[in-house]
Amino acid sequence: MAGSAAIYAGYIVVALIFLFPLLWVASLSLRPMAELFAFPPRLVPEHPTLAAYRDVLAGSPLARYLLNSVKLVSATVLCALAIAVPSAYALSCLRFRRPLLKPVVMLGMLAVQLISPLVIALPLYRWFSGLGLINSHTAVVLVYVALSAPFATWMLTGFLDTVPVALDEAARIDGCSRLQSLLRVLLPVMLPGLAATAILLAISTWGQFIVPFVLLTRSDLYPVSVGILDFQSSMDSVSTHLLAAAAILSALPAMLTFLVLQRFIVGALTAGAVKG
Amino acid sequence: MTAGQRRPIEDRPFVWLAPLFLLLAVLYLYPLIDVTRLSLTDATDAATPAHYTFASYRSLLGSSEFLAMTRVALIFVAASIAGQLVFGLLIAALVCAGERRRLPGAALVRAIVLVGWVLPGVVIGIIWKLLLDESGAGIIAYAASLLGGRNPTFLSAPGPALFWVTMANIWRGTAFSMIMQYAGMKTVPPELYEAATVDGAGALQKFRHVTLPSLRGILLINLVLITIATLNTFDMVLPLTGGGPGRATEVVALYIYHLVFSEFQFGRGAAVAVVLMAIGLALSACYARMLRRERAA
Numbered sequence: 001m002a003g004s005a006a007i008y009a010g011y012i013v014v015a016l017i018f019l020f021p022l023l024w025v026a027s028l029s030l031r032p033m034a035e036l037f038a039f040p041p042r043l044v045p046e047h048p049t050l051a052a053y054r055d056v057l058a059g060s061p062l063a064r065y066l067l068n069s070v071k072l073v074s075a076t077v078l079c080a081l082a083i084a085v086p087s088a089y090a091l092s093c094l095r096f097r098r099p100l101l102k103p104v105v106m107l108g109m110l111a112v113q114l115i116s117p118l119v120i121a122l123p124l125y126r127w128f129s130g131l132g133l134i135n136s137h138t139a140v141v142l143v144y145v146a147l148s149a150p151f152a153t154w155m156l157t158g159f160l161d162t163v164p165v166a167l168d169e170a171a172r173i174d175g176c177s178r179l180q181s182l183l184r185v186l187l188p189v190m191l192p193g194l195a196a197t198a199i200l201l202a203i204s205t206w207g208q209f210i211v212p213f214v215l216l217t218r219s220d221l222y223p224v225s226v227g228i229l230d231f232q233s234s235m236d237s238v239s240t241h242l243l244a245a246a247a248i249l250s251a252l253p254a255m256l257t258f259l260v261l262q263r264f265i266v267g268a269l270t271a272g273a274v275k276g
Numbered sequence: 277m278t279a280g281q282r283r284p285i286e287d288r289p290f291v292w293l294a295p296l297f298l299l300l301a302v303l304y305l306y307p308l309i310d311v312t313r314l315s316l317t318d319a320t321d322a323a324t325p326a327h328y329t330f331a332s333y334r335s336l337l338g339s340s341e342f343l344a345m346t347r348v349a350l351i352f353v354a355a356s357i358a359g360q361l362v363f364g365l366l367i368a369a370l371v372c373a374g375e376r377r378r379l380p381g382a383a384l385v386r387a388i389v390l391v392g393w394v395l396p397g398v399v400i401g402i403i404w405k406l407l408l409d410e411s412g413a414g415i416i417a418y419a420a421s422l423l424g425g426r427n428p429t430f431l432s433a434p435g436p437a438l439f440w441v442t443m444a445n446i447w448r449g450t451a452f453s454m455i456m457q458y459a460g461m462k463t464v465p466p467e468l469y470e471a472a473t474v475d476g477a478g479a480l481q482k483f484r485h486v487t488l489p490s491l492r493g494i495l496l497i498n499l500v501l502i503t504i505a506t507l508n509t510f511d512m513v514l515p516l517t518g519g520g521p522g523r524a525t526e527v528v529a530l531y532i533y534h535l536v537f538s539e540f541q542f543g544r545g546a547a548v549a550v551v552l553m554a555i556g557l558a559l560s561a562c563y564a565r566m567l568r569r570e571r572a573a
Contacts, residue, residue, distance in 0.1 A: 007373055122546060
């Protein structure tokens with residue numbers, strides 16, 4: 001079938017365009033220094049080595065940056081969910097006295113996400129400088145949570161809307177308070193939605209750049225997104241393989257999370273997109 | 277209202293929403309008001325007190341740097357959104373066509389495209405910087421030399437630098453457009469395609485007369501969202517060009533950052549930030565209207 005052949009040709013072109021840059025950087029990271037400028041360049045190194053990864057992890061602050069990122073991301077995801085779950089419960093299960101308020105709040109959740117973090121980072125920098133909160137991971141996490149809680153609320157409301165109301169009502173008739181019903185009955189049911197939201201939050205927070213770039217000035221506190229920029233400016237062309245290894249290492253957690261759970265995520269994303 | 281009629285505290289939505297609202301008030305609303313206030317001052321850096329003045333806005337209009345930045349930003353945004361919409365649409369159509377024929381591999385292609393989207397922006401900048409290396413280690417330089425180009429310039433000359441920064445941004449953002457269009461195409465009833473096939477329509481005609489009209493709403497929403505995302509681009513450009521050479525790739529967010537943190541003109545930086553925010557708000561208002569119309573449809 002000519003049509004199928006054309007589709008596969010298209011698949012290959014698309015896969016090459018999106019995969020090749022990554023493969024090339026992976027290839028650079030696996031080369032010994034002597035092969036960096038090999039001519040003609042080859043994708044598969046002649047003598048592949050993991051030396052660059054060892055050097056980067058042992059001989060540079062990258063490991064510390066990665067650790068900082070893990071710390072910031074896990075704190076952010078936990079706090080954002082803790083704030084978003086009750087909010088989503090209110091939006092999905094409770095009756096608003098003025099019915100118009102609910103759509104307004106939902107739209108507000110979307111609208112705040114469209115404001116560049118830079119716009120709020122500028123006044124926060126001035127404000128936090130006065131309060132002595134520059135170089136505080138707690139302050140960075142607070143801002144991260146403010147940036148991600150609206151999105152989390154919006155996603156979780158969508159998931160809670162799909163849980164039958166009868167479940168909540170039954171729990172309440174059995175004598176649960178609303179909080180008990182939410183924690184013991186609804187949360188277990190919406191676990192997949194909770195997980196998908198947590199993953200998307202983790203991936204976006206891992207890549208978050210502007211807030212730590214503005215609010216942290218001590219390099220030992222940098223998350224990897226800011227740290228790798230520092231790393232890049234301290235490199236020269238003979239250490240291209242080190243920079244490549246650092247780039248791969250800082251992308252790996254987000255990439256692996258995504259690849260392992262991609263069906264899950266694509267489902268959540270497309271559901272959200274169709275709902276609007 | 278008497279105490280007897282009052283709803284129990286746990287039935288009130290705003291009790292549950294209070295933590296979220298408090299957080300947003302302190303870390304969103306207050307900063308937004310404060311940045312607007314600062315844009316009306318001559319503040320220089322974080323510490324010194326400032327006086328109120330309109331000078332920041334007035335000086336922007338006469339500033340050649342601001343006009344040059346606007347030109348760069350317009351080219352960058354227009355080319356990026358055109359590229360992302362078109363490629364996103366093509367790839368979504370391709371994946372959907374494959375799925376309709378039940379060809380294996382569609383999910384894999386979708387996943388590969390999305391990988392570019394989950395990468396941190398700074399890493400994307402570094403990846404493209406490595407690809408565009410103008411010395412012997414750069415693969416794109418090598419490809420250009422095979423095509424007969426000698427000593428090509430990518431990031432070291434203003435025109436090519438802006439071109440490649442835009443390309444990198446299209447590479448990054450296409451996945452988001454693709455997934456939105458894909459979700460939209462999934463909602464088109466298959467019967468429409470079957471009917472078109474019966475009527476003797478070819479693949480291109482189906483795309484033109486069935487797919488595109490059904491996607492109108494989603495395309496508009498998509499357009500608004502990627503315009504805002506592109507306007508706010510910051511992290512990817514920094515490792516790639518740092519806004520250079522000169523200021524040839526200084527997009528809006530980078531310009532604001534330079535004004536505030538290199539030139540210590542907090543007031544002017546805040547003024548540009550307010551302009552950026554105003555554009556964002558106007559676009560989100562369009563977005564909200566489109567969403568309502570989509571829901572009504």
